[in-house]
Amino acid sequence: MEVTVLIDNREKKPLSFPTHLVVLDRKALPTSGKSRTVVVRTQPQTLKTGDYRLVGGTSAIERKGSFAEIANNCLTTDGRRRFLECCRRLRDECRTACILFEGQVGAFEVQAGLPHPGVAADSLLDIMGEYGLPLMLLPLTTIGQRRAAGEWSLRWLLSQEHHGTSHTSNRDKELSSRIV
Numbered sequence: 001m002e003v004t005v006l007i008d009n010r011e012k013k014p015l016s017f018p019t020h021l022v023v024l025d026r027k028a029l030p031t032s033g034k035s036r037t038v039v040v041r042t043q044p045q046t047l048k049t050g051d052y053r054l055v056g057g058t059s060a061i062e063r064k065g066s067f068a069e070i071a072n073n074c075l076t077t078d079g080r081r082r083f084l085e086c087c088r089r090l091r092d093e094c095r096t097a098c099i100l101f102e103g104q105v106g107a108f109e110v111q112a113g114l115p116h117p118g119v120a121a122d123s124l125l126d127i128m129g130e131y132g133l134p135l136m137l138l139p140l141t142t143i144g145q146r147r148a149a150g151e152w153s154l155r156w157l158l159s160q161e162h163h164g165t166s167h168t169s170n171r172d173k174e175l176s177s178r179i180v
Contacts, residue, residue: 002039004055005154009044011051013065015150016143017042023155026162040154049089050097052153058095059160061136061153062086064124065102067117074123075115087131096160099124099133100153102140 007014017040025034047053050060064070073083090097101124128135136156138149 001036002041003154003158004041004043005157006043006045006047006053006055008047008051010046011063013146014044015052015063015140015153016147017150017154018147021151021154023158038158049086049093051100052157054157054161057157057161059157060090060094060097061100061157062090062097062133063100063102067103067120068114070101070124071115071117071120074120074127084127087127087133090133091131097133098136098156099128100136100138100149102138102149 005017019040021038021040022035023038024030025032025036028034043055047060051063052061053059064073072079074080125135127133136153138145138152140146140149
């Protein structure tokens with residue numbers, strides 16, 4: 001099997017992806033422990049929605065690199081407008097999507113001239129809740145962590161294509177389970 005990861009060519013520090021990945025053989029029972037190897041290619045491309053996608057896939061990952069980026073995306077008029085539009089596209093155009101945050105949550109470093117990082121985080125969490133987008137937290141300060149994050153992100157994209165769930169269907173199931 002071969003997959004191609006599309007990487008938005010506007011990414012300043014794109015994730016590193018493996019060239020081969022051993023994955024669970026989903027045609028066998030999970031308890032069998034059977035695996036198969038996937039050949040991985042990458043392709044830079046201007047993506048309208050998300051920063052990472054699979055060719056032919058319906059899921060996306062939107063990466064945020066720092067609290068400064070989140071503050072710009074969530075706490076400025078122009079940035080917030082663009083980010084809300086991005087979240088709308090993620091919700092409406094993708095079967096599943098998530099926000100990937102690079103860094104250490106709870107390690108808030110206050111910087112002069114910027115809002116407190118906790119305020120930016122709160123605003124991001126509010127937007128994610130409104131649009132039904134989960135958060136993936138991955139520290140990406142070393143080369144090894146960037147490689148691991150690329151592998152984890154690829155595994156997430158592959159699993160989403162396998163499961164076939166969506167934001168809407170999950171919300172509908174949740175709402176219908178509350179109706180008596």
